[in-house]
Amino acid sequence: MRVSRRDFIKIAAASSAAFVLAQYKMDIIKVFAQHGDYVHICWLNGAACTGCSVSLAQAADPDLLEVLMSITTYTSGLPIALPDWMYVVHPASGSLAVEYINDWIKHEGPGPKILVVEGAMQSPGFCETGGRDFRDWVQDTAQAADYIVAFGSCSSFGGIPHAKGNPTGAMGVQDFLIEVGMEDKAKGVINLPRCPGHPDSLILVLASLLEGVVPELDKYNRPKAFYGRNIHEEQCPFRAFYDRGIFADFGQSEQGCRFKIGCKGPVTWADCPTRKWNDHTSFCIEVGAPCIGCSEPAWPDGDYAPFFVELPQVPTLLGYPAESWGTAFAGAAALGVAVHLARRAMKKKTAEKHKEKGGD
Amino acid sequence: MTSFRVDPISRIEGHLKIECKIERIPELNNEYFVTECRAPVTMFRGFEIFMVGRDPRDALLFTPRICGVCPNPHSITSAMALDDAFDATPPPAAILIRNIEEAAYYIYDHLIHFYLLIGPELGVIMGPEYGAPILPPVAGIAGLSKGIGTHYARCIQVQRRANEVVAMWGGKFPHVTSYYPGGVLVEPTLGRIANTVTSLVPLWEFVALTHIQDIMNLLKANERLKEVTGAVLGVNVGLEDIGIGTGNFLSFGMMPEVESYEDDWLDTSKRNNSLIKAGAFYDGSRHPLDENKITEDAKYSFYDVPDGLHPWDGLTVPNKDKPGAYSWTKAPRYDGKVFEVGPLARMLNTFGMEWRIPRVHPITGEDYGDFVYRVRNPKGSVLDRIVARAACVLLVANSVFKYVNQLVSLVKEGRVSTMNKKPVPKEAKGRGLWEAPRGALSHWVKIKDYRIAHYQCVVPGTWNWSPRDSKDRPGPGESAIQCGTTWVPTLNVIEIANALYSGWGDVLAQALTKLNPKYARLNMEPTDTGEYVNATIALLVVRSFDPCLACGVH
Amino acid sequence: MYRTTVKRHDLGIRILHWLIVIEGVLLGLTGLQMGGIWGVRLFPGGGTWALHVVTGLAWIFTSLYLLYYLIATGEYRWYGLRRLPYGCRYLYNEVKAWFGMGGHVHEPIKFDNDREEYIEKLVPTEIIVWWIFVFLGILIMLTGLAMAFPQQFQPLLQFFDVFKVILGGGGYSIARSLHTLSMFIVLGIFFLHVYAVFLYRMVKSIIVGTREEPVS
Numbered sequence A: 001m002r003v004s005r006r007d008f009i010k011i012a013a014a015s016s017a018a019f020v021l022a023q024y025k026m027d028i029i030k031v032f033a034q035h036g037d038y039v040h041i042c043w044l045n046g047a048a049c050t051g052c053s054v055s056l057a058q059a060a061d062p063d064l065l066e067v068l069m070s071i072t073t074y075t076s077g078l079p080i081a082l083p084d085w086m087y088v089v090h091p092a093s094g095s096l097a098v099e100y101i102n103d104w105i106k107h108e109g110p111g112p113k114i115l116v117v118e119g120a121m122q123s124p125g126f127c128e129t130g131g132r133d134f135r136d137w138v139q140d141t142a143q144a145a146d147y148i149v150a151f152g153s154c155s156s157f158g159g160i161p162h163a164k165g166n167p168t169g170a171m172g173v174q175d176f177l178i179e180v181g182m183e184d185k186a187k188g189v190i191n192l193p194r195c196p197g198h199p200d201s202l203i204l205v206l207a208s209l210l211e212g213v214v215p216e217l218d219k220y221n222r223p224k225a226f227y228g229r230n231i232h233e234e235q236c237p238f239r240a241f242y243d244r245g246i247f248a249d250f251g252q253s254e255q256g257c258r259f260k261i262g263c264k265g266p267v268t269w270a271d272c273p274t275r276k277w278n279d280h281t282s283f284c285i286e287v288g289a290p291c292i293g294c295s296e297p298a299w300p301d302g303d304y305a306p307f308f309v310e311l312p313q314v315p316t317l318l319g320y321p322a323e324s325w326g327t328a329f330a331g332a333a334a335l336g337v338a339v340h341l342a343r344r345a346m347k348k349k350t351a352e353k354h355k356e357k358g359g360d
Numbered sequence B: 001m002t003s004f005r006v007d008p009i010s011r012i013e014g015h016l017k018i019e020c021k022i023e024r025i026p027e028l029n030n031e032y033f034v035t036e037c038r039a040p041v042t043m044f045r046g047f048e049i050f051m052v053g054r055d056p057r058d059a060l061l062f063t064p065r066i067c068g069v070c071p072n073p074h075s076i077t078s079a080m081a082l083d084d085a086f087d088a089t090p091p092p093a094a095i096l097i098r099n100i101e102e103a104a105y106y107i108y109d110h111l112i113h114f115y116l117l118i119g120p121e122l123g124v125i126m127g128p129e130y131g132a133p134i135l136p137p138v139a140g141i142a143g144l145s146k147g148i149g150t151h152y153a154r155c156i157q158v159q160r161r162a163n164e165v166v167a168m169w170g171g172k173f174p175h176v177t178s179y180y181p182g183g184v185l186v187e188p189t190l191g192r193i194a195n196t197v198t199s200l201v202p203l204w205e206f207v208a209l210t211h212i213q214d215i216m217n218l219l220k221a222n223e224r225l226k227e228v229t230g231a232v233l234g235v236n237v238g239l240e241d242i243g244i245g246t247g248n249f250l251s252f253g254m255m256p257e258v259e260s261y262e263d264d265w266l267d268t269s270k271r272n273n274s275l276i277k278a279g280a281f282y283d284g285s286r287h288p289l290d291e292n293k294i295t296e297d298a299k300y301s302f303y304d305v306p307d308g309l310h311p312w313d314g315l316t317v318p319n320k321d322k323p324g325a326y327s328w329t330k331a332p333r334y335d336g337k338v339f340e341v342g343p344l345a346r347m348l349n350t351f352g353m354e355w356r357i358p359r360v361h362p363i364t365g366e367d368y369g370d371f372v373y374r375v376r377n378p379k380g381s382v383l384d385r386i387v388a389r390a391a392c393v394l395l396v397a398n399s400v401f402k403y404v405n406q407l408v409s410l411v412k413e414g415r416v417s418t419m420n421k422k423p424v425p426k427e428a429k430g431r432g433l434w435e436a437p438r439g440a441l442s443h444w445v446k447i448k449d450y451r452i453a454h455y456q457c458v459v460p461g462t463w464n465w466s467p468r469d470s471k472d473r474p475g476p477g478e479s480a481i482q483c484g485t486t487w488v489p490t491l492n493v494i495e496i497a498n499a500l501y502s503g504w505g506d507v508l509a510q511a512l513t514k515l516n517p518k519y520a521r522l523n524m525e526p527t528d529t530g531e532y533v534n535a536t537i538a539l540l541v542v543r544s545f546d547p548c549l550a551c552g553v554h
Numbered sequence C: 001m002y003r004t005t006v007k008r009h010d011l012g013i014r015i016l017h018w019l020i021v022i023e024g025v026l027l028g029l030t031g032l033q034m035g036g037i038w039g040v041r042l043f044p045g046g047g048t049w050a051l052h053v054v055t056g057l058a059w060i061f062t063s064l065y066l067l068y069y070l071i072a073t074g075e076y077r078w079y080g081l082r083r084l085p086y087g088c089r090y091l092y093n094e095v096k097a098w099f100g101m102g103g104h105v106h107e108p109i110k111f112d113n114d115r116e117e118y119i120e121k122l123v124p125t126e127i128i129v130w131w132i133f134v135f136l137g138i139l140i141m142l143t144g145l146a147m148a149f150p151q152q153f154q155p156l157l158q159f160f161d162v163f164k165v166i167l168g169g170g171g172y173s174i175a176r177s178l179h180t181l182s183m184f185i186v187l188g189i190f191f192l193h194v195y196a197v198f199l200y201r202m203v204k205s206i207i208v209g210t211r212e213e214p215v216s
């Protein structure tokens, strides 16, 4: 049975629930199988750590092997190699590899051409591959692509390479395309941030795109199904501790909200607490660590780093956080009252006749 | 003299290209051999720049992002650098948890390299009988039932299980979040320990039985290879004869023993009790490590910095237009000399030239016989690097059960604390030294006013893929490619496979052509005179190092 | 000069005032607990956050109602913004007097017994306190809402995000800092306010409504 477009819109919308992908696993696999030989993916790595590629290999529902093998089972024995080009798994190197990328650019139907970018874009001269600046590759492939997927925080928003100081002018693919005057292409980029990108998000989005369904996106072009909910407000398993004001210190993973050790869950929109990582094994907060907000555009700066410093202490004035200034002010007021009171009491004693101000 | 290049290189991490000069050698059947090689690394991000000014603890979460293939070594190395700076020795449970997490991670990394990255080449060399299981399953599930790609496919699943253990303790993989100066954030619950053991048993079985068997098959196939090359070239050339190194091997040690952590491990000139010892192996024997002998040159690197700086004084001032420079890696040297790092360096420094590693099932106690290997080429070679990697992963798969048992004992005694919490120091310095899968890794941090004032990383990818140094000596990778035995045939992969095992090339061609008709031209590169040469052997040398360039440049 | 008993605050004002006080104390205590500040931990169970936010919303509406009430009863004229300079001058002179420079100002409250209305109803510092409360109230409301309902109030978060240029951080943490800071300032003003009302012997008036006022 062919999976219908309507089914897919439904799956894409529902996939924010943790095990929905597992539930629809067979449908997702079928989509890849249906398209078989016509899955045309070009996967480029810019200023990347390759963690996003590695993350894809950790996919669980369905796992990478299931996806790859399904393609071969349902079609005429295509070997196990999903993308037309991808550095880390591809058999070819050198001039043949360059030819494959160019073939992908020239290729015409059937089936959509999907460009997956891993890693940030940079100013000219900081990343070269196949004899050209990486920027040129992305411009050409983006021009040819039916869909562009930025997998991971680097390609979505610049990620770690665009951390304050940013010596290479790193930025996300969307910003880059705007910079080089490709606004129309920039508009369509689907961002799948997190560091690394979550494999579920990529597999579902690829399957959706094969069906011609673009998932509903938020204002940063992230699919709402994965990034629609706040970690702290709507999902965190340690929320009950927060509400009771019980906080974990460093080295206490079993109890207490991580807020005091720097959890950025309150400013992070991603589904880690429910979806988790590595076949639903765990996620940052569960092992006693703070969420560092790796899914957000400003990350790692803005609200996020320093990672082990609690949120309200991040903006400081003259080096002191709000709590210190506040305590000082309230303390000063209390002290003022005390001094005033003490002086009045003394005066009253020494000069009973002295008329008190404001009184009778 | 003519030349060719390979750019990009797939199935490695990051952006590396090789530019080779080749010459026909009359004594060797007038075949082409590489006489000179440059290996430029072509991507730079600038971690050592944008980490300055940050909270020192942020290094724990920034440095793993240097590399998503080996994030864990950076996590633990930055943690040890901060332990040092914060003057915080982790409690025993934390040391064991770090060991367990790194061990599980390590199993994933080495397996991925053997099966997914270098496997396809080895599979071709090993032929239809031994090689098929480690080739990608070219005929889908049907192929799997015939054995083709079974180990390749199982590796994809096994590495995933290994990383689930990493995630149990570290939150997620890649990029764990649970390290902290003076320990780890995660507590050793019985649930975590039980799940760890459950996952580790099948990992051990894959490593000790399947993977080691594949290695033994490779050794057999290598003899066949020598016969065939003997027929073509007039000399027997096996995998131990290509990619010959410098004979200098550096190891920083890994997996400390809890009992001797302070006396033995923290003193990097000792590190005798750890699973892998620290040391500099040259002139055929191990010498104690001396941290002060590490320096970095930058003559051919895109940085405006002086040569010969120790990482405590290291500088990172990028200049992408620097005349004469050709790589974003610096050129680390030890005692002023070129040193190779990696699994072979670990094994030589720890066990010398002959290794014997038991294979006793951790649960049933069944003995599958020791894995024994004598180093074939003491200067290093493709074969020795590959076998050393397998030996290391077996060693780690054995020892992780010891760490788990020790942790269980601690939990029973109630010694569960995983944190020796210390405040961020106002002014301090610290360094961490560790063995990442690809070799010796070090982080060097200075703290001023509670902020990072200086952060330098000298990474395995920097050591092995360094460009030429201030004395114009090529780095270990470059040396191995231009060692004189890198044959660049004009035959294509299919023809070579047919020469190795008759009909084998045709089988491969059939499978590959379905994927894309152009695959017959796999690894065939045009020279500047327009001829096509086969770069497979050069690439085999490259991949024998398991290069990681995101690491190398950071 | 003599004094006469005057109805100073009608029932509505008094109820609203004490409602605000109760809500304020609840907000402060729950807030301190949530923020893990000073080790305050009075509320067991999982409802601290809900209590804080619900009380916060109630507090916003009570304050709005108080404002409306003051305007409707004409009392607002004593607090008008135009009278702020007058309050400041008074405070300035009093502080100077306290340090021995110049004399104290006489209590300005005066009641016109014939026309049965105040000539001056307030100690002028009350005007200052009032306006500080109004300003902080708005800030607390905006920051509180932005944190409590980040989804619905995203524009607010974006507004606070602008201040990162000076403060660093981002929208949420700036909002949170301002919220916490305002809370502390309210606490400080609260000390002064409570002290002052004892000093000026006004406590009775906000409980039973009457006070002995000086007649002109």
Ligand code: HEM
Pocket (backbone or CB within 6 Å): A266, A312, C024, C027, C028, C030, C031, C032, C034, C035, C036, C052, C053, C054, C055, C056, C057, C059, C060, C140, C141, C143, C144, C145, C147, C148, C149, C176, C179, C180, C183, C186
């Ligand atoms: C007099 C009034 C208020 C006081 C004294 C007050 C005080 C506090 C304090 C001390 C905190 C903890 C800050 C920290 O963690 O550092 C807090 C948090 C909070 N306040 Fe208030 N607050 C007041 C009014 C409000 C109002 C009107 C709202 C809006 C509905 C509100 C919503 C919140 C929320 C949502 C948080 C926690 C933010 C989070 O979920 O992380 N507060 N408040």
Ligand code: HEM
Pocket (backbone or CB within 6 Å): C008, C013, C017, C020, C021, C024, C025, C075, C122, C123, C126, C130, C133, C190, C193, C194, C197, C202, C203, C204, C205, C206
């Ligand atoms: C967060 C806590 C409080 C807030 C926000 C607050 C606010 C106010 C405001 C706005 C007024 C002016 C209302 C009016 O006279 O029309 C006022 C008056 C007054 N408050 Fe409070 N108050 C607080 C706590 C208290 C407490 C705890 C006391 C008593 C111990 C108190 C005693 C008074 C008195 C006596 C007046 C009347 C002053 C006068 O007659 O002019 N207040 N307060």
Ligand code: NFV
Pocket (backbone or CB within 6 Å): B013, B067, B068, B069, B070, B071, B073, B074, B436, B437, B438, B439, B441, B459, B460, B461, B462, B547, B548, B549, B550, B551, B552
């Ligand atoms: N080189 C390197 Fe790494 C490793 N192993 C480093 O520490 O790979 Ni990305």
Ligand code: SF4
Pocket (backbone or CB within 6 Å): A047, A048, A049, A050, A051, A052, A118, A119, A120, A151, A152, A153, A154, A155, A159, A160, A194, A195, A196, A197, B065, B068, B174
């Ligand atoms: S998003 Fe993270 S994991 Fe992905 S390439 Fe960037 S740094 Fe690596």
Ligand code: SF4
Pocket (backbone or CB within 6 Å): A194, A195, A268, A270, A272, A273, A283, A284, A285, A290, A291, A292, A293, A294, A295
């Ligand atoms: S929990 Fe937070 S830091 Fe961890 S992966 Fe999710 S969004 Fe990123």
Ligand code: F3S
Pocket (backbone or CB within 6 Å): A231, A232, A236, A237, A238, A239, A240, A242, A256, A257, A258, A259, A263, A264, A265, A266, A285, A291
């Ligand atoms: S509730 Fe959870 S999201 Fe963070 S702030 Fe506390 S651990």
Ligand SMILES: [Mg+2]
Pocket (backbone or CB within 6 Å): B048, B330, B456, B457, B458, B459, B554
């Ligand atoms: Mg460096």
